[in-house]
Amino acid sequence: MSNxxxxxxxxxEQPGTTAGSGPLGRLSVLASSVVLSLLPLxxxxxxxxxxxxxxxxxTGSGLPGVTVIxxxxxxxxxxxxxxxxxxxxxxxxxxxSFSFVGYTSQRxxxxxxxxxxxxxxxxxxxxxxxxVVGYGTVKxxxxxxxxxSLSPKDFNKGTFTSPDQLIQGRASGVQVTQxxxxxxxAATIRIRxxxxxxxTGQPLYVVDGVPLDGRSARPGxxxxxxxxxxxxxxxxxxxxxxxxxxILKDASATAIYGSRAAYGVVLITTKKGKSxxxxxxxxxxxxxxxxxxxxxxxxxxxxxxxxxxxxxxxxNDKGQNNxxxxxxxxxxxxxxxxxxxxxxxxxxxxxxxxxxxxxxxIVKKTGFEKYSAQLATNLKFxxxxxxxxxxxLTASQFREQLAPITNNGDFRGSLIGQALQYNPTDSxxxxxxxxxxxxxxxxxxxxxxxxxxxxxxxxxxxxxxxxYYKFTDWLEYRALVSAxxxxxxxxxxxxxxxxxxxxxxxxxxxxxxxxxxxxxxxxTLNFNRQLTTDFNLNALLGYEYQRFSNxxxxxxxxxxxxxxxxxxxxxxxxxxxxxxxxxxxxxxVDPETELQSYFGRAILNYKNRYLLTATLRADGSTKFGAxxxxxYFPSASVAWDVSQESFFAVEAVNQLKAxxxxxxxxNQEFPAGSAQSQFVFLxxxxxxxxxxxxxxxxxWQSDEQFNAGLDVAVFNNRxxxxxxxxxxxxxxxxxPNIPGYPAAPGGNSVIWFNLDGTIVNRGVExxxxxxxxxxxxxxxxxxxxxxxxxxxxxxxxxTLIIQTGTLSGQGLSGVTAETIQNGRPINGxxxxxxxxxxxxxxxxxxxxxxxxxxxxxxxxx
Numbered sequence: 001m002s003n004x005x006x007x008x009x010x011x012x013e014q015p016g017t018t019a020g021s022g023p024l025g026r027l028s029v030l031a032s033s034v035v036l037s038l039l040p041l042x043x044x045x046x047x048x049x050x051x052x053x054x055x056x057x058x059t060g061s062g063l064p065g066v067t068v069i070x071x072x073x074x075x076x077x078x079x080x081x082x083x084x085x086x087x088x089x090x091x092x093x094x095x096x097s098f099s100f101v102g103y104t105s106q107r108x109x110x111x112x113x114x115x116x117x118x119x120x121x122x123x124x125x126x127x128x129x130x131x132v133v134g135y136g137t138v139k140x141x142x143x144x145x146x147x148x149s150l151s152p153k154d155f156n157k158g159t160f161t162s163p164d165q166l167i168q169g170r171a172s173g174v175q176v177t178q179x180x181x182x183x184x185x186a187a188t189i190r191i192r193x194x195x196x197x198x199x200t201g202q203p204l205y206v207v208d209g210v211p212l213d214g215r216s217a218r219p220g221x222x223x224x225x226x227x228x229x230x231x232x233x234x235x236x237x238x239x240x241x242x243x244x245x246x247i248l249k250d251a252s253a254t255a256i257y258g259s260r261a262a263y264g265v266v267l268i269t270t271k272k273g274k275s276x277x278x279x280x281x282x283x284x285x286x287x288x289x290x291x292x293x294x295x296x297x298x299x300x301x302x303x304x305x306x307x308x309x310x311x312x313x314x315x316n317d318k319g320q321n322n323x324x325x326x327x328x329x330x331x332x333x334x335x336x337x338x339x340x341x342x343x344x345x346x347x348x349x350x351x352x353x354x355x356x357x358x359x360x361x362i363v364k365k366t367g368f369e370k371y372s373a374q375l376a377t378n379l380k381f382x383x384x385x386x387x388x389x390x391x392x393l394t395a396s397q398f399r400e401q402l403a404p405i406t407n408n409g410d411f412r413g414s415l416i417g418q419a420l421q422y423n424p425t426d427s428x429x430x431x432x433x434x435x436x437x438x439x440x441x442x443x444x445x446x447x448x449x450x451x452x453x454x455x456x457x458x459x460x461x462x463x464x465x466x467x468y469y470k471f472t473d474w475l476e477y478r479a480l481v482s483a484x485x486x487x488x489x490x491x492x493x494x495x496x497x498x499x500x501x502x503x504x505x506x507x508x509x510x511x512x513x514x515x516x517x518x519x520x521x522x523x524t525l526n527f528n529r530q531l532t533t534d535f536n537l538n539a540l541l542g543y544e545y546q547r548f549s550n551x552x553x554x555x556x557x558x559x560x561x562x563x564x565x566x567x568x569x570x571x572x573x574x575x576x577x578x579x580x581x582x583x584x585x586x587x588x589v590d591p592e593t594e595l596q597s598y599f600g601r602a603i604l605n606y607k608n609r610y611l612l613t614a615t616l617r618a619d620g621s622t623k624f625g626a627x628x629x630x631x632y633f634p635s636a637s638v639a640w641d642v643s644q645e646s647f648f649a650v651e652a653v654n655q656l657k658a659x660x661x662x663x664x665x666x667n668q669e670f671p672a673g674s675a676q677s678q679f680v681f682l683x684x685x686x687x688x689x690x691x692x693x694x695x696x697x698x699x700w701q702s703d704e705q706f707n708a709g710l711d712v713a714v715f716n717n718r719x720x721x722x723x724x725x726x727x728x729x730x731x732x733x734x735x736p737n738i739p740g741y742p743a744a745p746g747g748n749s750v751i752w753f754n755l756d757g758t759i760v761n762r763g764v765e766x767x768x769x770x771x772x773x774x775x776x777x778x779x780x781x782x783x784x785x786x787x788x789x790x791x792x793x794x795x796x797x798x799t800l801i802i803q804t805g806t807l808s809g810q811g812l813s814g815v816t817a818e819t820i821q822n823g824r825p826i827n828g829x830x831x832x833x834x835x836x837x838x839x840x841x842x843x844x845x846x847x848x849x850x851x852x853x854x855x856x857x858x859x860x861x
Contacts (some may be wrong), residue, residue: 053116134256144637145253172765172785183368195730199669203264217488219512224502226406236460251663252706255635258617262667273349274340283338320603324422332360368400419445451495474529479524493571496563509571514556520784538603553587591673609644628699635663655713667701691750763789
C-alpha cells in the first residue's frame with residue numbers, strides 16, 4: 001500500500017467489440033492511434049524512480065510519522081512505525097526534506113541514490129545551535145550581545161531545591177551566593193557587579209516567556225531575636241524540569257526588557273514533549289548532609305584550663321561536659337523523586353511531570369519539603385499546521401520548618417551564636433530529659449530549638465496560554481496570556497518556658513498570610529526571512545501589559561497572665577486565648593502596579609559575517625511620578641565574523657567573531673506606591689499615619705553599558721574562548737530619605753527621590769572550554785571561567801556617607817560595617833584598625849573612625 005500524496009492513474013482494458021468492426025470500432029482505432037503517438041511524451045512527463053530508506057533518532061531508534069517530501073512539490077509520504085519509507089519521486093528530484101515536530105529539519109541529497117539513512121537531531125541537541133533571547137530565539141552565530149547559555153550538560157550535578165543552584169559557578173560574570181544554609185533559603189545573584197543602593201539587586205527571572213515578580217509569598221517574621229531570612233522566589237520550580245538557562249548580561253541583550261533589566265535577565269526554559277512513542281522518565285536520588293567545617297571554640301576541658309589561666313571564678317565551671325553546637329546539629333537525609341511522561345505526534349506534543357523533594361536541614365527541626373507538577377502541551381491545527389497553541393502549567397507547594405536563626409539578632413544572639421557562646425560545662429538537659437532553662441540572658445540553644453516552632457507553606461501556580469498563527473514560513477503572530485498566583489501561610493509560636501524576657505511566662509503566637517498575583521498579556525509579531533542570497537532580516541514588534549498585586553494579613557499575640565498553658569496544642573491553634581491587650585491585628589494591600597510596554601528589535605545578517613542588532617523599548621509604569629511615567633531604553637550592537645571572510649584561510653579556526661554593543665536599561669525596584677503619599681491605619685483605632693511623601697518628579701534609575709567581546713573556536717570547535725570587556729554606569733539612583741527640614745509635609749515619612757551619584761562597574765570576563773572526547777559512548781569536557789570587576793562610587797554630595805551593613809550581637813547596637821561613599825566600592829567595609837589588647841585593662845584597642853553621615857535612613861526594605 002502506498003503512502004504517497006498523489007494518485008497514479010492506470011488504464012484498464014475494456015471488453016468489447018473487435019477492433020475495426022463498425023463505426024465504433026473505427027473510432028476506437030483512431031483514438032488508439034492518437035494515444036500511441038502521444039505515449040512517449042506522457043511517459044517522459046510522468047517518469048519516476050523509487051527511493052526508500054529509514055529515519056532514526058540519535059539513539060538509532062526508528063521515528064514514525066516523519067514527513068518526507070520532495071522540496072518545491074507536493075510529492076511526499078510519511079514514515080511507518082519503524083521509521084522506514086518508500087517514495088516514488090520524479091527522476092529530476094535531487095533532494096528529500098525530512099521534518100518532524102521536536103526535531104531539527106534536514107535536507108538530504110538523493111542524486112544517484114535509491115536508498116538513504118537519515119538521523120534527525122532532537123530539539124535538545126539543536127538547542128546548542130540557538131540561544132533564547134527576549135521574546136524569541138536567534139542562531140548562536142547571529143548573537144551580537146553578551147549571553148551565557150547553559151543546557152543540562154552544563155548544569156551543576158546533584159539534587160537542588162531551586163534552578164539558580166544549577167548555574168552557580170558555571171557562567172562568567174555571574175556570581176551566585178547562598179544567603180544561608182537553610183534548605184530552600186534565598187540566594188543572591190549578581191551579574192557584572194553590584195549597583196543596587198536599595199532593593200535586592202537581583203536579576204529579572206523569565207520562565208517560558210513569563211517575567212516573575214521576584215518576591216516570595218512567604219510572610220516575613222520579626223521577633224525579639226530578629227528578622228527571619230527570606231525565602232527563594234524560585235523554589236516553586238523543579239530543577240528536573242529545566243531545559244535551558246540563558247543569562248543576558250550586557251545592555252544590548254537586556255534592553256528588550258527595559259525598566260526591569262538593570263541587573264541582568266535570566267531566561268528559564270522548561271522541558272517540552274517530543275514527538276514519538278510515549279516516553280517515561282523516572283529519577284530517584286538521595287543523600288546526606290553534614291556541617292562541612294565547624295567554628296573552633298573551647299570544649300569543656302579547654303574551658304576549664306582557660307578559667308585557671310585567667311584566674312576566673314571557679315563557679316563558672318558547672319561540672320558538665322557538653323557540646324552545645326553538636327546537640328543542635330545532625331546528619332540530615334535527603335530524598336528526591338521525579339517522574340515524567342512525554343510524547344506526541346505532528347499534531348501535538350505533551351509532557352507531564354511530577355516531583356517530590358524532602359531535604360532535612362543539618363540543624364534539627366529544620367527542613368524543606370516540596371511537591372511539584374508541570375504540564376506542557378503544544379497543539380497544531382489546520383492541515384497546514386500554521387495555527388497552534390502552547391499551554392504551560394506549573395503548580396507546586398513547598399513547606400518549610402525554620403530554626404530561630406536571624407539576620408539581625410540582638411545581644412542574646414540567634415541559635416548558632418547561642419550554641420557557640422554557651423558554657424560547655426553547663427547543663428543542656430534536666431534530669432527528666434527536658435531542656436534546661438535558667439532565668440537570665442543566657443539562652444540554652446537546646447531549649448531555644450525545642451521551644452521554638454516556625455512553619456510556612458507556600459502554594460504557587462504559574463499558567464500561560466500562547467496561541468500563534470504562521471501567516472507564512474517567515475511571518476508569525478503570537479499572543480501570551482499568563483497568571484502567576486502565589487499564597488503563603490506562616491505559623492510561629494514561642495513557648496512560655498523559654499527564658500526570653502519578652503515571652504517568658506506568657507508565650508508568643510503568630511499567624512500570617514500573603515498573596516501575590518502577576519497578570520500579563522503580550523502580543524508579538526515575528527518576521528524572519530532570507531530577503532536575498534546574502535541578506536537575512538529577523539525582526540520583532542511587540543506590546544505588553546503587566547499588573548502586580550500584593551496583599552496580606554496577620555495576627556500576633558502574647559499569652560494571657562500565666563501564659564498559653566500546656567494543652568498539647570501549638571499556640572497558633574488557639575490564638576484567641578491570648579491577651580486582648582497584647583494582641584496585634586494587621587493587614588495591608590499595596591497599590592496595584594501596572595506596566596505598559598512597546599518594544600521592537602531587528603537583527604540584520606549580511607553574508608553570515610556582518611551582524612547588526614538594534615532594540616528599543618518604551619515602558620510606562622504607575623510606580624513613578626506623574627511627570628516621569630515613561631522611560632525609553634534603546635540598544636545597538638554589531639559583530640563581525642572574520643572567519644567567514646574569503647581572505648581568512650586558517651583551516652584550524654572555525655570562528656573568530658568580534659562584538660561591540662551599547663544600551664540603556666532601567667530599574668523600578670522599589671516599593672509600590674512610593675511616588676505617592678501613602679497612609680496606614682494605626683492599630684487600636686489610632687487613626688491614620690503617613691508613611692511616604694509624594695514625589696511627582698521621581699524617575700527611572702538609569703543604567704548605561706558598553707560591551708566589547710571576542711568569540712574564538714578552533715580545532716573543529718574543540719577549543720572555545722569567549723572574552724568580554726564591559727563598562728556599566730548607573731545614575732539617578734533610587735533612594736529613600738526622611739526630610740531634614742522642620743514641619744516637612746508628612747512629618748518623618750519617607751520621600752523617594754533620585755540621588756545624585758554614579759556607580760561604575762567595569763571589568764573583564766573570560767570563558768574557556770575544551771572538548772577532549774566526544775562520541776556516543778563517552779564525553780569529556782573541561783570548562784573554566786573568570787571575572788574581574790572593579791566597582792566605584794562617585795559624584796555623591798561631598799560630605800555624604802551612607803552607612804550600611806548593620807552588625808548584630810553583644811555590644812554591637814547601632815554598629816555598621818560598610819559604607820557607600822565617593823571613591824570606594826559600593827558597600828565597602830569601613831572599620832576601625834585593631835591595635836591589640838590593653839595589658840592593664842584586658843580591653844581591645846583600636847584607632848580610626850568613620851565620618852558621621854549626612855543622611856541616615858533605612859537602606860533595606
